[in-house]
Amino acid sequence: MPDVTAVAIDPGKLSDSRALRINTPTTIYYLSKFIIGPFGPLLRLIDPTMRTVAQAAVDVIDLAVNEAYQGERGYFISLKKDTSSPESNDERKQDLIWFKSLGWVGIKPEKLQRM
Amino acid sequence: MSGTVLITAANGSLAIPAVHYLLSTYANYHALLTVRDDSDADGNTRRLRAVLSCFPPGRASIWQLDHYYWNLVDEVELTTDGFDKTFQVSHLAHVALILDLLPSFRPHEGGRIILLSSDAHWPGKNALAKIDPGIPEDLDRLVKPPVAPEPLNDNFALGFQRYANAKLVMLMWMYALNRFLQKVRHIPDCRRSVAYSLTFCRKRKCRMSPR
Numbered sequence: 066m067p068d069v070t071a072v073a074i075d076p077g078k079l080s081d082s083r084a085l086r087i088n089t090p091t092t093i094y095y096l097s098k099f100i101i102g103p104f105g106p107l108l109r110l111i112d113p114t115m116r117t118v119a120q121a122a123v124d125v126i127d128l129a130v131n132e133a134y135q136g137e138r139g140y141f142i143s144l145k146k147d148t149s150s151p152e153s154n155d156e157r158k159q160d161l162i163w164f165k166s167l168g169w170v171g172i173k174p175e176k177l178q179r180m
Numbered sequence: 181m182s183g184t185v186l187i188t189a190a191n192g193s194l195a196i197p198a199v200h201y202l203l204s205t206y207a208n209y210h211a212l213l214t215v216r217d218d219s220d221a222d223g224n225t226r227r228l229r230a231v232l233s234c235f236p237p238g239r240a241s242i243w244q245l246d247h248y249y250w251n252l253v254d255e256v257e258l259t260t261d262g263f264d265k266t267f268q269v270s271h272l273a274h275v276a277l278i279l280d281l282l283p284s285f286r287p288h289e290g291g292r293i294i295l296l297s298s299d300a301h302w303p304g305k306n307a308l309a310k311i312d313p314g315i316p317e318d319l320d321r322l323v324k325p326p327v328a329p330e331p332l333n334d335n336f337a338l339g340f341q342r343y344a345n346a347k348l349v350m351l352m353w354m355y356a357l358n359r360f361l362q363k364v365r366h367i368p369d370c371r372r373s374v375a376y377s378l379t380f381c382r383k384r385k386c387r388m389s390p391r
Contacts, residue, residue, distance in 0.1 A: 068290050069282065069361050073297040073354045076194065083193040083224075090336055093308075122197035129185060129294045130206050136290075138358045140297065140351065150302035153351045158315050162349055163356035165319045169263070170276040 073149075074128055074141045076121035077114045080105030116143075182208035183289070186281070188245060191215045191224035194296075196231055203235045210238075214245035256325055256342070263323040266339070270346035272323075275353065293357070300344040301351050310337035313344035315352075322349060 085097035101108065109115045124143050128134050140149040152158065167174060185202055189195055190213035202211055215225050225242070232240050257265040263272065278293055285291040299305040303312035316322065322345060325338075 069285050069293065070290070071278075071293040071295065071354045071357045071361065073295045073351050075297045075299055079194060081193065093336075118194045119197040122194055122201050125194070125294060125296075126185075126198050126202045126205070129292055130181070130183075130202070130209060132181060134292070137292075139355070149297075149351055150348070152315060153301060153348055154355070155352075156355070159352045159356040161319065162315070162352050163360070166272065166275045166349075166353055169323055170272050170279075172276070172279060 068136060070136060070138045072128060072134075072137055072139065072141055074125060074143070075147075076125060077116040077143055078112065079118050079121055080108060080115050081117050114142075181206075183286070183291070184210045184212055186212045186214070188214045188277070189216075190242070191222065191228040196224075196228055199228065199240065200231050200234075203232075203239050211240035212243065213240055214243045216244070218242050218244040256338075258324075264325050264342060266342045267323055267325075267346045267349075270343065271350045271353065274350060278357070295350055295354055297351050298344070298347045300340070301348040306344070308340050309344055310334065311341040313341060313348045315345075315348065322346075 081102050082097075085101070086094050089097075105115060105117060121143075128137070128141065128144060134144075137146070140147055140153075148154075164174070185206075187195055187199060187202075190199060190211075195213075199211055199213065202209060213228065215222070215228065218225055220226055220229075228242070232242075259265050259268050261268065274295065300309060301313060303309075303314070325342060
């Protein structure tokens with residue numbers, strides 16, 4: 066039976082994302098608007114992880130619904146399974162965060178047993 | 181395959197092309213889209229509606245729901261719950277939304293939950309990070325970080341660290357979620373859905389109104 070699985074995807078450095086122009090210092094704002102955005106294609110020659118939102122969007126949706134990724138779990142960089150940081154792989158800390166997060170959002174562990 | 185794809189922050193710069201690609205490529209899926217401001221006063225929502233106008237009515241619906249947040253210029257902002265806003269919107273909202281929606285996955289069909297991560301979670305990998313992310317001994321410092329600036333007195337550095345910590349926590353929570361899902365393999369209920377991003381509002385419960 067197919068499972069419900071969770072994946073975290075790093076879509077790359079998004080050269081034309083609006084995020085760098087929201088609640089950011091003026092220097093970052095103008096860097097994003099006048100350098101990173103317009104010169105993204107050139108910057109990608111230096112840093113291949115830099116991508117457009119359109120490119121990253123394809124990866125996110127394919128990972129979400131394409132049959133090729135059914136059953137996948139874990140950490141992805143674009144569409145490649147990868148390893149996240151050492152601390153992020155600490156299972157003891159993961160479990161602490163799991164239970165603490167339930168408390169923060171007001172969900173009792175026994176409610177999960179009814180899911 | 182067919183089903184429903186839920187995309188939060190659907191009028192974001194990554195989400196809009198994602199919506200277009202989904203509706204163009206996967207014809208059997210319905211898009212359930214959430215945005216902070218679903219009115220036409222929001223320019224980003226207007227752009228999203230412009231994309232949807234290229235597809236038959238009924239392929240997608242827009243709902244109002246709070247979403248992605250960071251602040252790299254001001255000191256810590258708190259929500260009405262008394263939590264750091266970046267952390268609540270970037271992680272806690274995901275937790276509440278995903279766990280609330282788990283019973284909605286169709287039995288025998290599975291589904292996928294996609295969380296947006298970042299290299300910011302890894303110390304030293306993101307050029308914008310001046311202070312390394314990390315899980316504090318006292319986890320409550322994640323939801324209630326010190327309001328007074330550290331000796332560094334740098335709102336950008338502290339703001340980015342809060343964002344990076346949220347990404348690190350969300351990633352670690354994902355691993356724990358997968359272990360939980362593998363233990364609880366039988367998910368009751370009706371429709372498949374995929375949580376895409378993150379968002380939230382008052383009282384740690386999602387309130388959604390269609391438009």
